[in-house]
Amino acid sequence: MPIDLRSDTVTKPxxxxxxxxxxxEVGDDERDGDPTMRRLEERVAALLGxxxxxxxxxxxxxxxxxxxxxxxRGTEVLADVDAHIVHxxxxxxxxxxxxxxxxxxxxxxxxSAEDLRAALRPVSRYYPAASLVCxxxxxxxxxxxxxxxxxxxxxxxxxxxxxxPLHIDGARLWNASVATGVPLAxxxxxxxxxxxxxxxxxxxxxxxxxxxxxxQIEIAWTARKLFGGAMRQSGMxxxxxxxxxxxxxxxxxxxxxxxxxxxxxxxxxxGARVVDPDTNIVMVDMPTGRTTAPIxxxxxxxxxxxxxxxxxxxxxxxxxxxxxxxxxxxxxxVRDALDAA
Numbered sequence: 001m002p003i004d005l006r007s008d009t010v011t012k013p014x015x016x017x018x019x020x021x022x023x024x025e026v027g028d029d030e031r032d033g034d035p036t037m038r039r040l041e042e043r044v045a046a047l048l049g050x051x052x053x054x055x056x057x058x059x060x061x062x063x064x065x066x067x068x069x070x071x072x073r074g075t076e077v078l079a080d081v082d083a084h085i086v087h088x089x090x091x092x093x094x095x096x097x098x099x100x101x102x103x104x105x106x107x108x109x110x111x112s113a114e115d116l117r118a119a120l121r122p123v124s125r126y127y128p129a130a131s132l133v134c135x136x137x138x139x140x141x142x143x144x145x146x147x148x149x150x151x152x153x154x155x156x157x158x159x160x161x162x163x164x165p166l167h168i169d170g171a172r173l174w175n176a177s178v179a180t181g182v183p184l185a186x187x188x189x190x191x192x193x194x195x196x197x198x199x200x201x202x203x204x205x206x207x208x209x210x211x212x213x214x215x216q217i218e219i220a221w222t223a224r225k226l227f228g229g230a231m232r233q234s235g236m237x238x239x240x241x242x243x244x245x246x247x248x249x250x251x252x253x254x255x256x257x258x259x260x261x262x263x264x265x266x267x268x269x270x271g272a273r274v275v276d277p278d279t280n281i282v283m284v285d286m287p288t289g290r291t292t293a294p295i296x297x298x299x300x301x302x303x304x305x306x307x308x309x310x311x312x313x314x315x316x317x318x319x320x321x322x323x324x325x326x327x328x329x330x331x332x333x334v335r336d337a338l339d340a341a
Contacts, residue, residue, distance in 0.1 A: 001303075002300075002303045002304065002305050003303065003304045003305065003322065003326045003329065003330045004305045004321070004322075005304065005305060005306050005307075005316040005317055005318065005322065005330055006305050006306065006307045006315075006317065007200075007307065007317050007319075008172075008200040008201050008255070008280060008317045008318070008319035008320075009199055009200055010319070010321070011199075011200075011203040011319050011320045011321050012203075012205075012321060013203065013204070013205050013240055014203065014320075016243065016247070017203070017204070017240050017243045017244065018240075020239045020240060020242070020243040021236045021237070021239045021240045021243075022236075023239070024036045024235040024236045024238065024239035025235055026233040026234070026235035026236060027233070027235065028232055028233065029230075029231035029232055029233070029234040029235075030225075030230045030231060030232060031232075034231065034232075034233060034234050034235040034238065035235065036234075036235030036236075036238040036239050036242070037055055037231065037234045037235050037237075037238040039238070039242065040055060040209075040238040040241055040242055041053045041054060041055055041209065043242070043245065044196065044209045044211060045211050047184050047185065047245075048184055048185055048188040048194050048196070048211040049184075049185030049186075049188050049189060050188060050194065050211035050212055050213070051212070051213045051214045051217075052211065052212065052213065052214045052216075052217040053209045053210065053211040053212075053217065054209060054210050054211075054217050054220050054221060054224065055207055055208075055209050055231065055234060055237070055238065056207065056208045056209065056210060056224060056229055057206060057207060057208075057229050057231075058206075058207070058208055058229075059084075059169070059171045059195055059197040059199075059208040060088075060089050060092065061208070061224065061227055061229050062195040062208045062209065062210040062220075063084075063085055063089065063134075063167075063169055063195050063210075064089065064092045064093065064096050064097070064223070064227065065210055065219075065220040065223040065224055065227070066132075066167045066193045066195060066210055066212075066220070067085075067092075067093050067096070067097045067099060067132065067167075068096065068097050068219070068220070068223040069193065069212070069216050069219050069220060069223070070131060070132040070165045070167065070192070070193070071093070071097050071099040071131040071132045072098075072099070072131055073097065073098030073099065074098060074099070074128065074129075075099050075100075075128060075129050075130065075131035075132075076099060076100045076101065076102045076128040076129070076130055076131065077093055077099055077100070077101050077102070077130075077131060077132045077133075077134060078101075078102050078104055078116060078119060078120065078130060078132070078133045078134070078164075079101055079102075079103065079104065079111075079133070079134040079135075079136070080103070080104055080106055080110055080111040080134075080135075080136060080139065080141075080142075081103035081104060081105050081106070082106075082139070082141035082142060083103075083111075083134060083136045083139070083141070083169065084136055084140055084141070084169055084171070085101065085134055085136070085169060086101055086103055087141065096227065099131060099132075100128065102119060102121075102128075102130070104116055104119040105119075109139070109142045109143070109145050109275075110136075110139045110142050110145050110147055111135065111147075111155070112151060112154070112155070113151060113154035113155045113157065113158045116133060116155055116158050116159070117158050120158075120162060123162075130162060130164055131164065132164060132165055132166075132167060133155065133158075133159040133164050133165070133166045133167070134166075134167045134168075134169055135147055135152065135155060135166065135167075135168050135169070135191070136168075136169040136171075137152070137168055137169070137170055137172075137173055137176050137187065138172040138173070138175050138176050138179075138278065138279050138281070140171070140172070140281065142275070142283075143275035143277060143278075143281050143282070143283035143315075144172065144175065144259070144277055144278055144279035144280055144281030144282075144317075145278050145279075146175075146176045146179055146180060146278045146279065147176075148180065149180075149182055149186065149187070149190075152187065152190045153190055155190070156190040156191070165191075165192040165193070166190060166191040166192060167191055167192065167193045167194070167195070168187065168188065168190070168191040168193070168194045168195065169195055170187070170188075170194050170195055170196045170197075171195065171196065171197035171200060171208070172197070172200055172201060172279065172280075173187055173188075173194070173196050174196065174201055174202060174249055174252060175201055175252055175255075175256070175279040175280055176279065177249075178249065178250070178252040178253055178256070178279075179252075179253075179256055179278055179279050184196075188211065192212055192213075192216070193210060193211065193212040193216060194210070194211050194212070195208055195209070195210050195211075196208060196209055196211070198240075198241045198244060200319070201248070201252050201255060201280060201319060201320070202241070202244035202245070202248045202249070203244055203248050203319070203320040203321075204237070204240045204241045204243075204244045205237070205240060206237050206240075207237055207238075207241060248320065251320070252279075252280070254324070255279075255280040255318040255319055255320075255322070256277070256278075256279050256280055256318075257324070258280075258318040258322060258323075258324055258326075258327035259277040259279065259280045259281065259282050259316075259317075259318045259327075260277060261324065261327050261328055261331060262277075262282045262316055262318070262327050262328075262330065262331040262334075263276065263277050263282050264331075265328065265331035265332060265335050266282070266284055266331050266334050266335050266338070269334075269335040269336075269338035269339050270287065270290070270338030270339045270340075270341055271286075271287030271290070271338075272284050272285060272286055272287060272290075272338050273285045273287075280317055280318045280319065281315065281316075281317050282315070282316040282317070282318075283309065283313055283314070283315055284313065284314040284315075284316070284334070284338075285312060285313050286312045286313070286314075290312075290341065291311050291312065292308050292309070292310070292311060292312060292313065292314050293308060293311075294337075294341055295314060295334065295337045295338060295341060296308045296314065298337035298340070298341070299330075299333050299334050299337055302333045302337075304329075304330045304333045304334065306330075306334060314334070316330070316334070
């Protein structure tokens with residue numbers, strides 16, 4: 001079997017998770033309510049300190065439901081220039097909600113409060129009105145970077161100065177919480193709505209949730225229906241997530257330790273430089289004049305799969321299916337490929 005470090009989305013459900021899914025109590029979620037799904041949504045809302053939560057088939061759909069709630073047509077959503085909502089959601093903000101994204105170029109690895117302040121346009125009849133601020137935490141494209149509570153509160157304050165709601169794309173908020181020791185609800189307290197994903201570090205096969213007020217989640221239900229995400233016997237999916245919440249959160253610390261192992265072995269090889277990982281994502285930047293494609297190919301030839309993030313950057317993501325030995329072996333393969341090149 002290959003050591004697959006392309007993403008934490010490649011995890012397979014464990015045998016115990018599969019057993020929990022097979023035994024789930026189910027109902028028609030859209031018609032009468034699925035009892036297992038209701039338990040999951042109530043639990044996620046409680047974890048995030050919100051009134052209600054709603055399950056979605058994907059994090060993209062949940063993020064776009066948040067945009068639907070907050071952003072009117074002809075307005076603009078401010079987000080880090082390298083955020084998932086900018087690069088990896090196929091212009092859904094424009095296509096589904098009629099809003100545009102104003103990318104914020106960070107002065108460091110991720111958007112800060114001062115970066116946000118500088119990017120906000122003056123209020124004018126000649127400019128698009130801002131409607132929403134989005135923060136991705138952890139930030140995938142920056143290498144799993146955590147926006148700390150002090151900075152998140154500062155971003156919240158800048159948004160509030162303009163009367164703007166804040167949405168957290170918390171696909172990997174579990175990782176941020178484990179890495180910092182900050183409770184999920186404390187992160188979520190800075191935002192009106194929060195999305196969390198289940199199919200990454202938690203190892204469930206499908207799903208995400210959006211949390212907010214009951215009124216917001218009622219609007220999100222309509223958006224989910226409109227976007228084609230209505231559920232039927234969804235309790236089978238919910239049971240897998242409930243198992244993950246019981247068993248797979250604390251172990252994220254192992255993924256973070258494995259990422260640090262990879263970083264320590266690879267950094268400097270062949271002149272490459274690693275972004276020091278906060279969590280489970282390792283970004284490797286090639287030296288001037290070198291490209292990633294030969295390194296990705298050489299690693300794959302040794303049964304180690306890594307992502308071609310760009311022509312000059314490789315991404316490796318640790319996860320449930322990667323042991324400490326796997327991480328060390330994969331790092332040695334990538335190191336040797338960099339040195340040989």
